[in-house]
Every structure is written in structure tokens, then in C-alpha cells.
Amino acid sequence: MSVQHDTTAPAETGARHLIGEREFEAVTAAVRTNNPGMSDDVAARIVAEALAFVDACAKPHSRGLRPSRTVDEGWHALILHTRVYAELCGRLGRFVHHVPEPPNPGRYDAGELERTQLAIATAGYRPDPLLWLPPTDTTIPVAASCQHSDGPEGTCTGDPDGDGSGGPN
Template sequence: MGKSARSLLTQEQFDAVCSTVQTDNPDVSEDDAAVIVAEALAFVATCALFPTARLVPSRVVDAGWHALILHTQTYAELCARLGAFVHHRPEEPDPTRYDQDVIDRTTALVEEAGYSVDLDLWGPPDGDLVSVAAQCQHSEPRERPIIIQPKPKKG
């Protein structure tokens, strides 16, 4: 069992982000929203830990990331604690860009970062077990869709 990504936020912050997932995706249960947000938190923490890796979220995990980003103060504070601001660069959905090898590499690094991975949330865009409204996808173009900006050193 890995570290708890839920512990990266206070309970109040976590609940607020889960609520946003449910507002954006009315068919998602409270339990599923919590799993999605936890997986998104683990993904963001992994991106901050491995800033040169080319990491890509699944469509479902991306929905949790979208909800997290909408809570700008919470997201900025989280990134500051993680030591790097993880920028989001969306792309229009295109199932032909889906690459299972990239997803496998991402989930392996999430596990290397110490988090458990819920593989049910990391499937192809057309095979999502949890239906989400996020209309965005990430792939590995020449310009990385996820850019890590390290926290400036003081003094």
C-alpha cells in the first residue's frame, strides 16, 4: 500500500475538489469522485517529483486534475508544498493519440513516487469505467503538455 495522496490536502479542500468533480460529472458517485481526486493528486505529486519525465494523465484522472486546478488557491498551495508548479496544457481529444506505453510509464512513476495506482482509472479514453465530462487529452508532442516550473530558490 502506498502513501495516501488524500493527505496532500486538508479534508475541507479534498471535499471541495470532490464536490467540483461531481458538479462537473453528475453521474459520478461521492466514492468515485474521491478516488478520482486522490488519483489526480498522486499524478500531480509525481509530476512535481519527476520534472523531466514525460507524464500523461488518463482522461478520468485529468477530470480530477481539472477540478483541482479550479480551486486555484488550493492548487497553488499544493504545488508550493510539492516544490514545483505543475502546469496543465490541454489538447483536444483524439483517440488516435492514445498511447498505452505512456500511460504505463506514468503509472509506474506514480508507484515509484510511493502512491498506489487504481488501474481502473488509467484506461483508454473510450474504455473509461467512470464517465467524465472532461473534453481534453494529453499526449507526447514535441512540446510537453505538462510543464514543471520549479519553485525559485530564496536568497
């Protein structure tokens, strides 16, 4: 099974309900602040997709899922809102650790992003294809400057210490 990419991205992935409206707006504002000139709509789509990503990562047997560079921008903004993120992970039943690495397009594996999108779809969301482009694509430029690839723990880790290829988090 493969993920179909089309140019008609959904306005929302449906994951906004995972946090309150006030919290969603605060996280979205952080994405906009880090990315001057980004529209409110794009920032909201990135945050909604990051929420769907975290939900998929929290599911059993989901280790090693990886965000695109664009979705990672939303994940970073969520993590910066520590109470919101901790409460979200608590409701999802598993804390999802972030294990970043320096960017290296040579490590990019399209299959990893496809597998992650399939996990998001399995979790009940419709992945936004324009947010899952390769790290070299600049259709939606973002400030996020880390990459995630296969390592001892992968990117989504249920390890209580949060240790991965980048060390303790």
C-alpha cells in the first residue's frame, strides 16, 4: 500500500481536537513567529499535522516513525509548550520523545516518510501531502533544522529516558 499524493491538501487533518483551542493558537503562533511571513493557514496545518504525527507515534508498535522537516517544525512548537505537550502525551498514553540529528539530505529515505504517513492514516487521520515533501523541497520553507533517521531508538521512542542516537533528551 502506498500513500497517494495530490495537490489538494486537506484544510485540516482532524487532529486539532487533541489540544484545546487556546493551546492550539499558542502553538500555531510559535510556528508563525519562527517562520516570518508564513500564513496563519499554513501554520495551523503544520500544527495539526504535528498533532496527528504525535498521536501516531504514541500508538503501540510505532517506534521509528519520522516527521518531515515541515511537520517537525510543528512538533518543535508543541514541545516548547511543555505543559501542553506533557498533557497531550499523557492523554495519548505514551510520552513521545524527540531525537534530533543534524540535517543531512543524504540520509533521506522516502520510504520512512511514507511509512509514517501510513501510521498517521491508521491512527484515523488524513495526512496532508504538501507537508510530507523531501527535506530539500522548499515549497513550505520552515526554520526546523534537524532531521530524523534510523538509529538505536529511532525518532519516536517510548524509552522512558528519551535516549536515542542524539543522547539523553
